[in-house]
Amino acid sequence: MGAKVVDMEDFGVVFDIDGVLIRGKQRLKGGKEAVEYCEEYGVPHVFLTNNAMDLESVRADYLSSVLGAEIHANRMICAHTPLNDLPDEVKQGLVLVTGFSTGDVRDILLFKGFKNVHTVHEYAEKRPYLVPNKVRMRRMYSLWPINWSRWS
Template sequence: PKLDVNINLEVTKHKKPGIVFDIDGVLVKGKNVLPETFKTLKILDTLHIPYIFLTNGGGKTEKKKAQELSKRFHVPIREEQIVLGHSPMRNVPDEIKKKITLIIGPDTCKEVAKSYGFEKPVLSKEILSWKPEIWPFEDQIMFDCPYDLDKESFGAVLMFSDSCTWGQDIQIACDIFRSQNGKLGTQQVPYVKQAVPCYFAAADLLWSNNFPLSRFGQGAFKIALSKLFKELTGKPIEIIQFGKPEKTTYDFAKELLEKFSKNYLNEEISNVYAVGDNPSVDILGANNYGWHSILVRTGVFKTGENDKIYPAKTVVNNVLDSVKFILSQEN
């Protein structure tokens, strides 16, 4: 596209702003790329301005996501520019990675877990073949369980990405948490403590696609799981939370942005701007981390001056306006 926007930033300027883009509701809506996205990213490439993507979504490796976004956005994108909800899970301790782990999310999450070093990831639908009565609502068992669950124990439950099998996931996860040392089919009587840790890649209650109303995210699943666990045991479930607005995820993203900027663009970063559509996730996270938050009106947030509970530092209509604003600040 033709760059008819007023570009004020000198290409030679010593330090550049760094930009952290949310994806859903900012650059895309479901299968559609928002029209402003193409021009926005072209401008940034032309000006050598470093940017990364920080999404609570997932379900593929960072490499696959980079390839997918390059195709959709018509600009070259590297895996070193991608932080997904589950990206920090590569840092889960090795002793957990060696054990069987229940991976919640689309089937592709199993490959992602393997790429992070998890040696025995398993999906709930594979567990059904071990004892179909564990979830007695499936007419046909389609998948084999690769491990002997009569002998081996679980090391963790990891929520990787939005699941379309909430019922069986919650049932089996609760079974594992209440088991004796992670051995599925056993039970602590009385319940003493959560047998294995639980990790979550994100906790957004809602996210935005091209349906008029926002959709349930992993935060909705988390509420259902936590409530049922409390009902069963009388105790709260302990969750190790990643994704925006958690600080661990922002530390991860900051390091990535700085490395990308130095290694690929040879640029130092002045200020970091975070562009998002979800006040309780993107704006809260950026504000807490000391980044300049910019809220767009194309996603979860749609109308109004600013969010009342989690106000952004700047509010604009869309992603192109966010970059125009950043350029006006950095000149």
């Protein structure tokens, strides 16, 4: 069996970023060359990360600086990118943000048009009867002030 020639319109490349192209602030071997190959030969490609703490434009700028190649934001897919296409009526509902860097994620969601975004600690403070261990919750989230003016 001979090798099959693939038409360039039949495929594209999805580059995982973290641990494939870069590791932290270090460029990994072959990453820049692979991206340059795609650019040179017109191979469709995008960049994928499960990072949810940066906007696509911020992550693209970071990848550009570490990789040493120009990466456009419209080729960047972050964990929150699929939320861009949600209808406005969905963006009106309550969104509860969990995790350690809730402030960053909340700001990104507000930027993307979500209107009612709150962190777990804000929700727990507003509804203490829902939190089984209030002392632990307060201690855990006491570093971040609660902005009560955002609650309607």
